Structures are given as C-alpha cells and as structure tokens.
Amino acid sequence: MSRKKAAKGKAATSSPSAGSPTGKGTGKTARSSPGIVQMNGVVHPSRPSISNSSEFYDIAFKVMLVGDSGVGKTCLLVRFKDGAFLAGSFISTVGIDFRNKVLNIDGVKVKLQIWDTAGQERFRSVTHAYYRDAHALLLLYDVTNKTSFDNIQAWLTEIHEYAQQDVVLMLLGNKADATHDRVVKREDGERLAKEFGVPFMETSARSGLNVELAFTAVAKELKHRSMKDPSEKFKLQEYVNKEMKGTGCCRS
Numbered sequence: 590m591s592r593k594k595a596a597k598g599k600a601a602t603s604s605p606s607a608g609s610p611t612g613k614g615t616g617k618t619a620r621s622s623p624g625i626v627q628m629n630g631v632v633h634p635s636r637p638s639i640s641n642s643s644e645f646y647d648i649a650f651k652v653m654l655v656g657d658s659g660v661g662k663t664c665l666l667v668r669f670k671d672g673a674f675l676a677g678s679f680i681s682t683v684g685i686d687f688r689n690k691v692l693n694i695d696g697v698k699v700k701l702q703i704w705d706t707a708g709q710e711r712f713r714s715v716t717h718a719y720y721r722d723a724h725a726l727l728l729l730y731d732v733t734n735k736t737s738f739d740n741i742q743a744w745l746t747e748i749h750e751y752a753q754q755d756v757v758l759m760l761l762g763n764k765a766d767a768t769h770d771r772v773v774k775r776e777d778g779e780r781l782a783k784e785f786g787v788p789f790m791e792t793s794a795r796s797g798l799n800v801e802l803a804f805t806a807v808a809k810e811l812k813h814r815s816m817k818d819p820s821e822k823f824k825l826q827e828y829v830n831k832e833m834k835g836t837g838c839c840r841s
C-alpha cells in the first residue's frame with residue numbers, strides 16, 4: 590500500500606470576523622475561517638489544498654458534522670483534534686470549515702478530513718454542496734435542546750436527498766455532561782436511532798465523553814469497507830456498544 594501525506598488541518602476556531610453578524614438577532618458572533626471565501630455577502634466554500642503536507646496516511650475519507658446551530662459540532666471537532674473544550678461565548682460557524690486528523694486503525698493510517706458545517710439555516714445551500722462528497726456524516730443534536738432533537742428527522746430527509754446512498758451515518762446526542770439542563774432522555778435518542786436504523790451514542794465535547802470513539806468507529810467502518818476484506822467483519826453499532834463509556838446505552 591502506498592503511503593500518502595496529509596494536509597495540515599486549518600483552524601476551525603479563528604477569531605470572529607468583523608462585519609459578519611449571524612444568529613438573526615440572537616447576539617451570536619460569526620466565526621469566519623481560512624476554509625471559506627465570502628463574496629457579496631454569500632459564503633462560497635473553497636476546497637482546501639493538500640499540498641502542504643506533513644503527515645503520512647494510507648487512505649483518506651471525508652466526514653461531515655451536521656445538525657442544528659449550537660448543538661456543539663465545532664466543539665466536538667476541536668475536542669477530537671486538539672483535546673480541548675472551547676469554553677466561553679458561542680461563536681457560530683460561518684459556511685464550512687475543515688480539520689484533518691490521521692488515526693491509526695489496526696495498523697492502517699486513516700486520514701479523516703472533517704468538515705464542520707454551519708448549522709444556521711442561511712448556510713444550508715453551502716452544506717448541500719458538500720454532502721455528495723462525504724463518506725460519513727455525524728448528525729448531532731443537543732440533549733439540552735428539544736428543538737434540535739425534533740429537527741433530526743428533517744436532517745435525515747436532507748441527508749437522504751443530498752448524500753451518497755451508502756454514506757456512513759451516526760447519530761450523536763451531544764452535551765451529555767449537562768445533567769441539570771437535559772431535556773432529551775438517552776432512551777429517546779436510542780429510540781429515534783433505532784427507528785431510522787442508525788448507530789447512536791451520547792457524547793460530550795466538554796468532558797470528552799465518547800468523542801474519540803465516535804470518530805474512531807466511523808474510521809473503522811470506512812477502512813473496513815475500503816479494504817473489502819470479507820473475512821474481517823465490522824459492525825459499527827456493536828463496536829460502539831462495546832467501547833462506549835459513561836452512558837451505558839444501546840446494548841442489545
């Protein structure tokens with residue numbers, strides 16, 4: 590297997606860009622980034638170059654984070670990439686951004702190019718353009734926000750419309766650390782996931798709960814599919830159930 594080199598990830602957390610208000614009166618600040626280009630008030634995604642490479646990899650996949658604004662997509666990515674939590678005021682993502690991370694999956698270097706999308710409605714058409722290139726989608730809701738949970742069905746409809754038919758999909762109930770503010774029970778997440786036949790787990794970008802596992806499970810599934818080795822069976826939900834910490838759900 591030839592070994593390639595990975596592009597360096599770009600910061601998804603660049604400082605707020607002046608003159609890019611977001612949130613329709615919610616007081617949020619827009620987060621601009623090197624991965625996007627803004628023209629005439631419209632956000633145009635620009636494809637990142639993979640020429641400044643530093644890290645070797647064997648296979649590469651695109652993973653997209655989707656879900657309502659504020660569910661914690663950017664925080665989940667930053668936790669996974671840098672092992673840190675973005676505390677402080679909420680800075681809503683503008684358009685789309687990406688980070689790379691190379692994982693060692695059973696001796697194979699798997700590069701994940703992770704696209705962090707803006708959850709706000711006004712960026713939806715930007716996100717649509719990226720769905721078809723995604724090998725995997727992490728669909729998030731916020732366990733402290735019922736609306737974000739209720740919107741999952743609409744997100745799934747969108748995914749079915751724009752994403753590849755065989756896209757790897759996983760539902761994540763984020764902010765599992767926020768015990769006192771929780772309004773969506775873990776069982777509700779499990780039920781919904783079962784209904785749509787999607788693997789599920791709860792995560793916390795704040796505490797780090799299951800964050801590594803979510804990305805590793807997806808990388809394992811994608812690697813398994815690409816190797817096309819019939820002797821090596823991999824079942825995503827079974828793996829997740831075995832490895833999952835903290836919430837102890839979904840064991841069947």
Ligand SMILES: Nc1nc2c(ncn2[C@@H]2O[C@H](COP(=O)(O)OP(=O)(O)OP(=O)(O)O)[C@@H](O)[C@H]2O)c(=O)[nH]1
Nearest residue numbers: 658659660661662663664681682708764793794795
């Ligand atoms: N308690 C808790 N708060 C979180 C967690 N993840 C994110 N947050 C908070 O939720 C808010 C939104 O987080 P973001 O990661 O910016 O949300 P987003 O989904 O990227 O939002 P958009 O970019 O607008 O789509 C921030 O104030 C975070 O600090 C978590 O796991 N637990």
Ligand SMILES: [Mg+2]
Nearest residue numbers: 662663681682
């Ligand atoms: Mg964001």
